[in-house]
Amino acid sequence: MTEASSSAMQHNDNDGESNPYPAHWGPTAWALLADLRQRCPLVQCLTNFVSMDMAANTLIAAGASPAMIHSLGEIPDFTPQTHALCVNVGTLSPSWVPAMKAAAELMIKLGKPWVLDPVSAGASGFRLNTCLALVGLKPTVIRGNGSEIIALSKASLGASKGVESAHGSSMDALEAAKSLAKSSGSVVAVSGAVDIVTDGNRVVGVHNGVPMMQKIAATGCAVTAFIAAFVALDPSHPLEATASALSVFGIAGELGMVLAKGPASLRVHLIDSLTALDEAALLSRVRITDM
Ligand SMILES: Nc1ncnc2c1ncn2[C@@H]1O[C@H](COP(=O)(O)OP(=O)(O)OP(=O)(O)O)[C@@H](O)[C@H]1O
Ligand SMILES: Cc1ncsc1CCO
Ligand SMILES: [Mg+2]
Numbered sequence: 001m002t003e004a005s006s007s008a009m010q011h012n013d014n015d016g017e018s019n020p021y022p023a024h025w026g027p028t029a030w031a032l033l034a035d036l037r038q039r040c041p042l043v044q045c046l047t048n049f050v051s052m053d054m055a056a057n058t059l060i061a062a063g064a065s066p067a068m069i070h071s072l073g074e075i076p077d078f079t080p081q082t083h084a085l086c087v088n089v090g091t092l093s094p095s096w097v098p099a100m101k102a103a104a105e106l107m108i109k110l111g112k113p114w115v116l117d118p119v120s121a122g123a124s125g126f127r128l129n130t131c132l133a134l135v136g137l138k139p140t141v142i143r144g145n146g147s148e149i150i151a152l153s154k155a156s157l158g159a160s161k162g163v164e165s166a167h168g169s170s171m172d173a174l175e176a177a178k179s180l181a182k183s184s185g186s187v188v189a190v191s192g193a194v195d196i197v198t199d200g201n202r203v204v205g206v207h208n209g210v211p212m213m214q215k216i217a218a219t220g221c222a223v224t225a226f227i228a229a230f231v232a233l234d235p236s237h238p239l240e241a242t243a244s245a246l247s248v249f250g251i252a253g254e255l256g257m258v259l260a261k262g263p264a265s266l267r268v269h270l271i272d273s274l275t276a277l278d279e280a281a282l283l284s285r286v287r288i289t290d291m
Helices: 003-011 025-039 052-062 072-081 094-110 125-135 146-154 170-184 211-215 219-233 238-259 263-276 279-285
Strands: 042-046 065-067 084-088 114-117 141-145 187-191 195-198 203-206 288-290
Touching: 025 052, 025 219, 025 238, 025 279, 042 052, 042 072, 042 094, 042 219, 052 065, 052 219, 052 263, 072 094, 084 094, 084 219, 094 114, 094 125, 114 125, 114 219, 125 146, 141 146, 141 170, 141 219, 141 238, 146 170, 146 187, 170 187, 170 195, 187 219, 187 238, 195 238, 203 238, 211 238, 211 263, 219 238, 238 263, 238 279, 238 288
Parallel strands: 042 065, 042 084, 084 114, 114 141, 141 187
Antiparallel strands: 187 195, 195 203, 203 288
16 A cells, blocks of 8 residues: 555545544445456446436546446347446337346346446336336336436336436435335435435445536436446445445546536546546545444
């Protein structure tokens, strides 16, 4: 470990009263990011049209390989080559559903991880039923905003502002997230000012990020694809991989915000910061708590 990273770790060390962030999370997140850069996992994304660019560039900037390949006929040949799958229902139409289900089923059969982004799950019966069917195919991780996780947990239509959450705080969805995690067997992440990650028993909070990330289309979709890349590296510890991915993405937002003049330039600087992020900066900024 470098001198810089060792002093950075002390900055985030849990020294009792003054610092609530357990020291082990920094090295966990760094180990995963370093591993990602080394192994360059291939992530297949069946994702919405708005997010394709942002998700692909997020993955490439971090060191992974994206493939936005979504046709049903290609799944038997292509999906087995991937290390993780991301399914996102943002611009859902009926013709996409068979491919989403086939890819998820194949990943489960191959013992590989897959991640679901239930965009606007409570907005229509078609969307809700599709998301519930996908939850039944055992995603390793489900990542949504508060309204999406509440709709899925209750299996009912519910308030959202289109693709955005109508719930002010991710904490409003804490019980829904725990209940969904228990019923599905998936790790559930709720994004917001504090990202919540739970397996139904353990709950952690990720305190990284900046509010302006909400003003960039598809940051949520991009972080879900990023979670898929992290889970590919360590499928047996999906809670740790998910919290680490959310923290690293949030840190890239914090570093990007230093140079940004607004959402458009934040998008550029966030992506640049993912590539530039080094061990010392990461260790000094990871803010993950056990809740
Ligand atoms: N108030 C906030 N402060 C800091 N970070 C935030 C805040 N709100 C959201 N974020 C971060 O922004 C990213 C996107 O989260 P958000 O909850 O906006 O997702 P979403 O609603 O699913 O987005 P989309 O559907 O547009 O892709 C996450 O990484 C999250 O941690
Ligand atoms: C704006 C929008 N509409 C459908 S998906 C999407 C991207 C953010 O979820
Ligand atoms: Mg979303």
